Amino acid sequence: MTKSITILGCGISGLSCGVKLQEAGFTDVRIISRTLPPNTTSDVAGGLWFPYKAEPIHRILGWSRSTFQEMMRLRGQAEAGITMTRFFQLHPKPVSGEAWWSSAVEVYRPLGEREIMAEFPNIAEGQFPSGFYAEVPIAEPHKHLPFLMNQFRERGGVIEIGDVKSLSEISHKSRIIVNCTGLEAKKLVGDAELFPIRGQIVVVKNPGINRSITIEADDDGDHSEHATYTIARSEDVILGGVAMTDSWETSIDEATVSGIIARCSAIEPSLKTPQILQHKAGLRPGRTEIRLESEQLSDTCTVIHNYGHGGSGYTVNWGCAEEIVSLARAAS
Template sequence: MAIDTGDAGAGDVCAGDVCVIGGGVIGLTSTVALAEDGHRVRVLSRDAAGETTSAVAGGLCWPYRIQPYEQAVRWAVRSFHVLAGLARNPEETGARMVTGTMARAHVTAGRPEDTDDGLASWYAAVPGMRPARADELPEGYASGWRARTPLVDMPAHLRYLEGRLTAAGGSIERDEVRSLEAAGRAADVVVNCSGLGAHVLVPDPDVHPVQGQLVIVANPGIEEWYGTADPGATETTYALPQPYGLVLGGTARAHAWSREPDPAVAEGIVARCARRFPELARARILAHRVGLRPARSAVRLEAERLPGGTRCIHNYGHGGAGVTAAWGCADEVVGLVREALEAPEAD
């Protein structure tokens, strides 16, 4: 049953205090935080967690294609510490601590303006992060960072979040939400974590896809993650060792809506990764995947009153940093929901 603007069935949408729209990592993490804060919550999601964009993500905890940087770094640091704790039980949570290198592309040595990427506070906050030595960087890269960061098996992590939500008393319902107002008539507070769906649901024309294609190959023995950090590039290079294979990427094509893998693009991904790791040229391909990152000029994390009077907390537009920002944003969602419930008549 889909939620529409009609009255019929709206009272059945959510019997608890809070309805969270969206079953990806942002929605599930927010719902877990709310349930563990004592709220009665229900997730409404058209897709199962394993079918969301979050399930396709490579899972590296690192701020990427998310604005504004100041808030994004704060959210990322919070998530880093939560995920590092979850990494003590990787089989259950899907989170592991893995060492790797993030190389900076298109950097000219000695020019500070070329190295200021807005993430200085992230580099300072991550325990043990240090500048990469020249011998740790590929040819043509002038700088980079070495760090031990959370690397998350996203399908496993999403299952973990669903189980944790259920244990906290929350529930998940497969349903398509066509109207925030309809959901608001059946809840004290609505939390909108609809990701790319916010383009139509809100509607918010600023929300758009940044298409990411990747290739999963049999891992020939690569144990560290590797990536390049150039947020303006349409082609990226990364290798992320996951339990199900080595994730190779990738692309970042704004306003591209197709979810179909392009064979030529896949060949280019493997070729770029093979320049860093020659053994990948012969690696057996296990799967091709495409995800649509829910991008926006800046994350929308704020409260508003819906036309029917219900408070709505918007939490969407996280681009390529969903898992990286999830726990930090969830903390803010909890605070905004508390404010909404404590002052239900305030404008």
């Protein structure tokens, strides 16, 4: 099997690829990254399995199904930081048919208004006439990323800090480069199709909630930047959020914080006066389509791109990593 694989990036994408390549028998795998956890975009995420702001749907369905299964498997290891949540997606307009991602999960059912109002007594009649229910995993980033780093290192993987300015800078040292640089691939490989989708969340102490919620954006557009959601994790709850396309702003906006708390606590009243633990903002790596493909860089080096996962990095990571393994085998 070929030696010398260099993975660029130590977020959820780079680490999943590293672990999967090792599991597949590749040796001499190293990660080079400008930042390491807890200082990546992957550390800002809620870590909920839920396909959001990523394309194309026909590939995402397969990747998210494989990721779901891998997360269920890893759930058996406490150090992996994976928990399950009861997940409610609420729609401000009636929807018919199944959620397109429903076949990827094990427990799923459409919700009618009566069931929604029984679960959420605060909701007014007509506010959410339909929705979906599912049971989905959450990979808590502050536990899951260190877990993956340990797994990678225990199998002989090396993680180095380094700022790579161009792929040709490292191509002579590697047979295969896996490019997992997220939004920063825009600069590294000059990808004009990448764009930021700003997110901001409030991390609060969990007052005893065991359900997570997303409110489907109103198609009319005026609230489309508001991505209202709660993610109930083992010790905290993530309150979100925003999804601001083309905004590069990563500072915390106070008005956004109050808006998020007001919107979330309108559905989940125990969050009205939350004990705030942390504020976070970050840029989702948006792209017209996730880029997962091989490119021949030179006679001796193939680059496999794996970036542009939008708001779904934790929802497709293992499925993408499995495909990276196939591409790496083909390039060996």
